[in-house]
Amino acid sequence: MIDVVMPQMGESIVEGTLTKWLKKAGERVERDEPLFEISTDKVDTEIPAPSAGVLAEVLVEEGKTVAINTVVARIDEKGEAKPAAAPPAKPVEKPAEIPAPAAAPAAKPVEKPVEPPAAAPPSPPPVSPAPPVSPAPAPPVPETTAAEEASGPLSPLVRRMVREYNIDLRQVEGTGAGGRVTKQDIEAYIAAQAERTVEGAPAPAPAVPPPSAVPVAADLAPAAGAAPKTRMEPMSVMRTKIAEHMVMSQRTSAHVTTVHKIDMTKVARIRERNKAGVKERHGHSLTFLPFVTRAAVEALRAFPLVNASVDGNNVVYHNEINIGIAVALEGGLIVPVIRRADEMSVLGIQRAIVDLSTRTRSRQLKPDEVHGGTFSITNFGSNGALFGTPVINQPQAAILGVGVVEKAPVVIDDAIAIRSISLIGLTFDHRLIDGALADEFMLKLKSVLESWSEEVL
């Protein structure tokens, strides 16, 4: 007799569940022929017979979990197959090692009862879009599916109307053959309901509010009587991360903002002159943002503390200038980083911005492309904002907020002139940076932007 044991299928595995015997007691097996199946952690494994013979004893039944090396069966090497031992019909002697699914334990009913179990979601099959908010008030519908089944066969159109208008079929009188509810019946019902509301009486208002214990059901099929006042949705992963980061930043840094009025006329002219050429040669637009970024790089070089961060009681000065650019997304924002922005021209920065923002929007950023920033810029001016007070992107020390560039009348040498003006603000961490330094930084930025010369492009 040969012992067949529960094998160890991996280092950390200490037990296995015997899911299926592929041979019955008394049957002949060949060496290496699949004998039984075990299941461990979403893996089903066929275990071959260790030697040829007759399966003499089955010691562990299907469904039992046993420790490894437990004897699960014995094989009699000299035994003869005893067809009599396995009495009534096992017509399916499977030649292939994978038994047909039909051979699965018969005790397990495969057929589902017609009634869906209570846990079945009450929403319609996915062929139709989510039910819109019911346009006509109807009494609360406890269970459309059951009602539907109760009222006999419905045409697909009627079924769809019932779902869309969230109608309790038991309230509708069927005038079709055998009392079937027809499209006309539904339309008449909806019209009647609408009239009742128009008359002012909130007629079908339920005396008892719908049980609040079933908020999910309420979400999927809003009870028509009273539209829910609130709707609850889990935050997206990105949203929770943003929420955590924003609050953490507010708690960490002493946020202060200084705003300077910057004359962008020169930059605007350079941009106008080069826009078409850049589009033609490089295939992307030329915006104000790379100019502001380039100017910020100059100012960061002059005032390294603005490019620093706080670590406990230490100030960490960064030798690289890596600038994060806030990119708005549906439902959130991501701040990808332009690495070594201090080594780039305006055009290089523009290309990096186009590339990063495109890939941010299509979610193809590499994880390390959102880390390692030493300073950030947010361009809310593109949405028309004059100026703002952004939240610092931790662990950085400051963030530049760029307002809209607009033509405005300004006084120059006692004359009124029209200039392109932008309000640009620096929100800084007062733990590290004082107002005077922040303003010096801004004056440097201002002087670069206001005295821009063509060659710098």
Added chain:
Amino acid sequence: MLRCELQDLGRLDYSEAFELQRTLVERRKAGLIPDQLLIVEHPHVITLGRSGRAEHLLASEEVLRRAGVSFHHTDRGGDITYHGPGQVVGYPILDLREWKRDVTAYVRAIEQVLIDTLGEFAITAGRIPGCTGVWVNDRKVAAIGVHISRWVTSHGFALNHTTDLSYFQYIVPCGLTKPVTSMAELGCRASREQVVSALARSFRDIFDREMEMAA
């Protein structure tokens, strides 16, 4: 380095893919072919694993038929699951004797392939101890179910890329009453090709195989 042939078969019926896997498993056992990674996309289908419980199917077969969803019993590990358009399904046919004779290590490695793939699209995914699969904040983004015969693997994983998640309403996925999600729902707009090539890259790195496009 050992070779692994990558075949992206596109849309393929579940039963055809099942037959193909059986053939490849036999050829792999016989040493006629190197390791394989099949990538497919199935039409709507619900499959029940060997250890699956029929009550995790929430809809009657009639309702499924009307919704255009077919139903199969199958021989992989795991409970019930749904496959359909927008899902990137991977069937690695590997001889684990040439890697590690350890089914748990294999499942963890498949999880890592998926986690790294998602990482390429800036999605931070992870594991939940005791719940095989790949998760993003308690939502399942990829399911795993494996069959092993003489250390040769079949079946594999299903990554929800742009899957219409409403089809999961018909089942309790893998018997877990936890919600499912997809890369699209997590905001990723990468194309199927990008996802497949990211999968191939992380598969190469994790299993240390040289990936070749099959002719």
